[in-house]
Amino acid sequence: MEDEDSTILHLDMDAFFASVEIRDDPRLAGLPVVVGGAGDRSVVAAASYPARRRGIRSAMPMATARRLAPDLVIVPPRIDRYRAVSREVMEILGSVSPQLEQISVDEAFLDVRGARRLFGTPEQIGALLRERIRSGLGLPSSVGGSVSRAVAKIASARAKPDGLLIVPPEGTAAFLAPLPVAVISGVGPKAVAALERLGVRTIGELREIPGPTLRRTLGPQAGMVAQIAAGTDRTGLGRQVRDRSLGTERTFEEDLVERTDVRRVLTGMADEVARSLRREDLLARTVSIKLRAPDGTTITRAATMGQPSSVGERLREHVIALWEREAGGLPRLRLVGVRAEHLLPAQGGGSVELAGRTTGWRDLEQAMDRARDRFGGESLSRLSHLAPRQGGEGRG
Ligand SMILES: [Mg+2]
Numbered sequence: 001m002e003d004e005d006s007t008i009l010h011l012d013m014d015a016f017f018a019s020v021e022i023r024d025d026p027r028l029a030g031l032p033v034v035v036g037g038a039g040d041r042s043v044v045a046a047a048s049y050p051a052r053r054r055g056i057r058s059a060m061p062m063a064t065a066r067r068l069a070p071d072l073v074i075v076p077p078r079i080d081r082y083r084a085v086s087r088e089v090m091e092i093l094g095s096v097s098p099q100l101e102q103i104s105v106d107e108a109f110l111d112v113r114g115a116r117r118l119f120g121t122p123e124q125i126g127a128l129l130r131e132r133i134r135s136g137l138g139l140p141s142s143v144g145g146s147v148s149r150a151v152a153k154i155a156s157a158r159a160k161p162d163g164l165l166i167v168p169p170e171g172t173a174a175f176l177a178p179l180p181v182a183v184i185s186g187v188g189p190k191a192v193a194a195l196e197r198l199g200v201r202t203i204g205e206l207r208e209i210p211g212p213t214l215r216r217t218l219g220p221q222a223g224m225v226a227q228i229a230a231g232t233d234r235t236g237l238g239r240q241v242r243d244r245s246l247g248t249e250r251t252f253e254e255d256l257v258e259r260t261d262v263r264r265v266l267t268g269m270a271d272e273v274a275r276s277l278r279r280e281d282l283l284a285r286t287v288s289i290k291l292r293a294p295d296g297t298t299i300t301r302a303a304t305m306g307q308p309s310s311v312g313e314r315l316r317e318h319v320i321a322l323w324e325r326e327a328g329g330l331p332r333l334r335l336v337g338v339r340a341e342h343l344l345p346a347q348g349g350g351s352v353e354l355a356g357r358t359t360g361w362r363d364l365e366q367a368m369d370r371a372r373d374r375f376g377g378e379s380l381s382r383l384s385h386l387a388p389r390q391g392g393e394g395r396g
Contacts, residue, residue, distance in 0.1 A: 006122050006145040006166050007113040008236050010152035011093060011129055013106035014140040014161045017046035020085050021075045023138045032069040035077050036062055042297060043329040045077055049161055059301070061329055082106075085137065092132045096125060101237050103286055103304050103342060109149055111237045123166045130164060146172065148233040150306040154183050172231030177204030184228050185306040186221045186314070188321035194218075203229045221314055224307045235307060246276050246284075249337025255294055256333040263320065269338035270319040274312035277340055283308035284340035287318045291326060292335035299326050308344050315340070 013019065017035040022028045032051035034044045040063040047056045047065075054069045066072050086105045094100050096119060099111035112125045119125045126143035133141045144155025145166035152167075154176070159165035167175045181203055182192045194217045200206050206214075206229050215222040227233040248269050256262050266289065277284055288302035303318040319338055 005113070005116070006147050006152075006168060007111055007116070008147060008149050008152045009110045009112055009122060009126055009129070009143055009145045010149065010156040011089075011108055011110065011126075011133075011141055011143045012153075012156045012160070013089065013133075014142055015046055015048050015052070016106035016139075017077060017082055018048040018051070018075075019139050020082055021078075022048060024081075028073060028075070031073050032056065032071060033073045033075060034062075034065055035075050037076065037297065038062070038074050039297075040066075041293070041295065043299065043326075059299075059326055059329060085139070088137055089133060089139075089141075092136060093129060095132075096129060099237055101285075101342070104302055107304075109152065109237055123164070126164045126166060130162075147236075148172070148228065149235050149237065150185060150228045150233055151176070151231070153185065153304070153306075154179070157183065169231075176229060176231060177202065177207075179203050181206050181229075184225055185304060186225055186228075186317075187218070188317045189324060190317065190320075191218050219313055220311055221307070221317075228306060245339050245341040246273060246280070246282070246343065247288075247337060247339030248272050249290060249335060249339075251335045252333070256336065257331070259327065262323065262327070262333060262336065265336050266319050266323055266338060267316055269336070270316040271312040273338050273340050274310055274315045277310035277343070278346075281346045282340075282343045283310050283346050284315070285342035285344065286340070287315050287322075288339045288341060289319055289322045289326075290335065290337035290339070291323070291330050291333055293330045294332055294334045297330065298335075299330060301326055302341065304342075308342075310346065 018033050021035060022033060030050055031048070032054055033048040034051050034056060035046040036042050036044045042062045044056060044058050044060045044062060044065050046058055051069060051072070056065045056068055062074065082105060089106070090100070090102055090108060093108055093110055097110045097112045097115045099114065100108055102108040112119070112122055115125055119128060122145045126145055130141050130143055133139055140162040142156050142159040142162060143164045144152045144157070144159055146152040146155055147169045151172055155165040155167050180201060181187050181195050184203065195206065198209065198213070198217065200209060211226070214226060218225055224233070250265070256265065284305070285308045286302050286304050288300055290298065290300045292298045301322045303322055305314060305318060309315065
């Protein structure tokens with residue numbers, strides 16, 4: 001059926017920063033190369049596949065990476081270079097389909113529905129994109145395809161490195177069944193642990209959980225996760241109206257050291273950003289955190305949400321998951337920030353969210369916004385804070 005082709009493609013460059021460095025200096029080929037600062041307090045920004053085979057991962061402290069590979073080659077990052085190459089990648093993608101949504105420096109979703117007459121099946125188009133990037137830029141990339149953006153992203157990750165995987169609509173449920181639940185964007189470490197307590201490790205097992213139990217376990221994104229797990233999600237690209245972002249950050253006079261303090265600040269910021277989104281009637285596809293150590297070392301990390309959202313609960317979960325992955329790298333923090341990116345109008349392009357279980361949650365949070373605007377203060381800011389808390393860390 002023509003309208004049921006897997007026309008949503010997700011293209012992700014393989015070990016992007018490291019691959020660019022290796023391309024620019026072929027002597028690095030085959031070596032455990034990482035991009036990052038050389039200091040022991042810095043972290044790995046990108047790791048080549050030979051480095052990954054030694055257990056090295058991005059966001060790992062450089063000292064750990066050195067321990068794993070004494071012959072480690074550390075290349076200082078050249079952000080401007082990566083941005084320039086990123087533009088070239090996006091140009092290649094745009095030449096095949098104008099339905100393009102870049103979600104990070106080295107990743108984009110494409111809807112190739114309109115490109116089929118000219119370029120063939122989604123599989124042929126995926127192969128063409130990879131070939132053009134390989135021959136034109138000398139870089140490896142991977143492509144996943146599906147009827148759902150969430151599943152396309154899962155497929156590209158399974159295709160890595162240097163691969164192509166198109167999941168046909170009727171094969172989606174079988175493709176997902178054996179995979180760990182964590183591959184679903186929106187199922188963070190906390191959710192994984194909670195599901196494990198129910199004896200659920202795979203997406204196939206997740207499907208067996210009764211709806212009410214799943215909602216208790218996963219909260220507001222249960223409906224969306226259930227749809228993705230069942231293979232019935234059809235969320236495609238959104239209409240991205242503005243190239244802007246919305247966020248908050250704060251510099252602290254005294255470094256944040258205690259994890260509970262960092263968690264509280266990030267949670268508050270995620271709520272604040274979600275509230276700003278709702279006030280402007282926007283949804284965010286991506287949420288990012290910024291962490292800066294007293295020595296100026298800065299990490300920014302972004303997560304793309306399976307479904308665009310303005311729900312505080314969802315932003316919070318992504319923000320905390322990002323931070324938990326990075327926390328080891330920067331034990332003391334001078335600056336913390338949270339930002340929502342790739343914004344869509346809540347009505348129209350992103351209205352798919354209204355179909356899911358999140359509707360009720362969003363309505364509830366919007367009602368709380370109205371109450372807060374009317375009565376002011378923090379007293380209504382969180383369902384879990386039954387006792388009013390004034391001021392506290394302040395909202396900047
Ligand atoms: Mg990548």
